[in-house]
Amino acid sequence: MINVGIVGATGYAGEELIGILIRHPKVRITNLSAKIVKPRVFSEIFPKFKNTLDLVCAEPDIKKIISQCELVFLALPHTASMKIAPSLLNAGKKVIDLSADYRLKDVKTYEKFYKTKQKDRVYLKEAIYGLPELYREKIKKARLIANPGCYPTAAILALAPAIAFGLVDLSQIIIDAKSGVSGAGRKAAEELIFSEINEDFKAYKVNTHQHMPEINQELAKLANKLINVTFVPHLLPLNRGILETIYVKTQRHLPAGRQSRHKEARRQGLSSLYKKFYEKEPFVRIKDEGDFPTLKEVVGTNFCDIGIKDYGNIIIIIVAIDNLLKGAAGQAVQNMNIMYEFPEYSGLT
Numbered sequence: 181m182i183n184v185g186i187v188g189a190t191g192y193a194g195e196e197l198i199g200i201l202i203r204h205p206k207v208r209i210t211n212l213s214a215k216i217v218k219p220r221v222f223s224e225i226f227p228k229f230k231n232t233l234d235l236v237c238a239e240p241d242i243k244k245i246i247s248q249c250e251l252v253f254l255a256l257p258h259t260a261s262m263k264i265a266p267s268l269l270n271a272g273k274k275v276i277d278l279s280a281d282y283r284l285k286d287v288k289t290y291e292k293f294y295k296t297k298q299k300d301r302v303y304l305k306e307a308i309y310g311l312p313e314l315y316r317e318k319i320k321k322a323r324l325i326a327n328p329g330c331y332p333t334a335a336i337l338a339l340a341p342a343i344a345f346g347l348v349d350l351s352q353i354i355i356d357a358k359s360g361v362s363g364a365g366r367k368a369a370e371e372l373i374f375s376e377i378n379e380d381f382k383a384y385k386v387n388t389h390q391h392m393p394e395i396n397q398e399l400a401k402l403a404n405k406l407i408n409v410t411f412v413p414h415l416l417p418l419n420r421g422i423l424e425t426i427y428v429k430t431q432r433h434l435p436a437g438r439q440s441r442h443k444e445a446r447r448q449g450l451s452s453l454y455k456k457f458y459e460k461e462p463f464v465r466i467k468d469e470g471d472f473p474t475l476k477e478v479v480g481t482n483f484c485d486i487g488i489k490d491y492g493n494i495i496i497i498i499v500a501i502d503n504l505l506k507g508a509a510g511q512a513v514q515n516m517n518i519m520y521e522f523p524e525y526s527g528l529t
């Protein structure tokens with residue numbers, strides 16, 4: 181049994197984490213905190229937790245968190261996490277950070293896209309990017325996990341096999357992404373109120389979104405080459421869910437040694453290649469070729485569903501996740517399960 185704390189407990193990701201962790205057989209929640217003026221019993225804020233979680237939620241008290249928890253989830257906005265994580269890590273605690281503070285290894289890129297200073301370069305070096313399907317072995321030994329962003333989780337899982345098999349032209353990857361409104365967090369903002377969102381559908385931060393460099397960073401590691409995807413996010417008039425349609429051109433000018441491997445891969449069918457790539461993964465489901473996922477099939481689950489079809493010159497990949505689960509809290513718990521050698525699906529099924 182481990183004692184865990186959640187900082188940012190009243191946000192969307194924090195609330196979702198708590199919903200998972202109270203059902204987790206190996207976890208005891210011992211500290212809840214948020215930016216909160218007056219300490220309140222958590223179930224007064226969220227009556228659905230009455231009689232299951234009646235802890236008091238208050239401003240983060242680092243000494244208390246250190247004495248009460250061995251693992252701390254930071255479900256905080258970026259910049260807030262890097263103010264808290266170092267004290268916890270210095271005290272020997274483990275940290276899973278859901279913000280972007282430890283995701284981007286290149287400080288200049290972080291500062292450009294998040295418009296703020298990166299103030300913790302020491303732990304930035306140590307942080308492990310917490311995408312279990314690619315970095316499980318490193319996650320096992322990690323003290324600090326940079327839990328991936330929601331759009332990047334979907335995009336990277338959708339593209340990793342195609343890149344690993346050398347199937348795509350890396351210079352032209354187009355990601356057309358859509359997210360429900362909870363992706364923006366619980367904070368109040370005029371452009372996110374019901375009457376603005378409802379019955380509308382629009383693109384935002386076109387090719388400038390802060391998740392774009394995260395996708396580029398991770399795909400570049402897989403391809404061993406610089407990558408610049410085209411990334412256009414859209415806001416769906418829904419509470420939750422992310423669906424991305426990804427267009428890639430097939431690799432045309434292959435070195436002689438790779439041509440036969442490439443042909444063989446496409447002869448087998450991309451769907452079977454993807455199934456093989458993810459065969460041991462508990463939370464990635466691959467559709468049969470030509471069958472594509474929908475949001476309803478993944479919302480409320482930690483699954484990432486992927487459909488892929490080869491159209492000759494172009495390959496289309498469609499991927500769907502729940503932004504608050506596989507895109508945030510579910511993935512954070514999956515990472516915790518790996519770090520503590522609990523069954524990977526504990527609390528998540």
Ligand SMILES: NC(=O)c1ccc[n+]([C@@H]2O[C@H](COP(=O)([O-])OP(=O)(O)OC[C@H]3O[C@@H](n4cnc5c(N)ncnc54)[C@H](OP(=O)(O)O)[C@@H]3O)[C@@H](O)[C@H]2O)c1
Pocket residue numbers: 187188189190191192193194213214215216240255256257258260278279280328329330362363364365366367503504507508
């Ligand atoms: N929403 C998603 O789909 C999603 C997906 C992946 C990753 N993430 C990331 O996860 C993090 C949390 O996201 P969210 O959607 O849950 O955001 P949110 O709904 O805005 O919640 C943020 C939480 O942090 C608390 N907080 C803010 N500043 C604080 C401070 N200085 N000290 C202590 N607590 C503070 C807030 O408390 P108050 O409510 O009292 O202000 C609230 O509990 C963000 O970094 C986000 O980018 C979110």
